[in-house]
Amino acid sequence: MTDNDTFDTELSPAEREQVARLPESDLALIDAALLSQVTGQWRKVARVVGMAMLSMPDHTEDVPDAFFARRVALLVESGRLESQGDLRRMRFSEVRWRSA
Template sequence: MSDSQYEPADAAPDEAALKRIAALRPEQLQAIDAVLMNACDGQWRKVASVVGRAMGCIPDRVPGIPDGFYAARVSGLVARGLLESQGDLSRMRYSEVRLTMKPAGSV
């Protein structure tokens, strides 16, 4: 069994964090997604690393928003096809992402 099977999934936000998350404006969410995308490239990167780099670069970052929220935004970017993933996205230390690779000849 791998180490990830013994470690619980990333913690869910507490009630106070959920209130701060709910108060985020659409433009703040877009800025978070943009910074997360900019923290990625064509190489596989640990989600925890992408989240950490992004959290340090978000303009007007709202304090008290946990890293698990940013990891969930990464999962959303994967779901939208903007990022590729491998590993268990519910555990940011055990998953990796990269920019979606376009097939040769696509525009």
């Protein structure tokens, strides 16, 4: 398997267990941090995730970037953002505010 065949959003069993314990308030903070990094222009998901994580270091020290990427996909599914590319691969996908 090459690097291009792997998905950035894969969580280990331990990571899945860890993020399953996050309270709704933390999920809301993560979503708000992600949304604050999105504009009307296309941005790489990796950039959005990285900048969101940097903006809230006290809350994300134990939360993997793959979980943030999964939250981006949920924001796309909910209609808040639009995407292009494969959201399972942060460097090969982009998001922006949903156009009217």
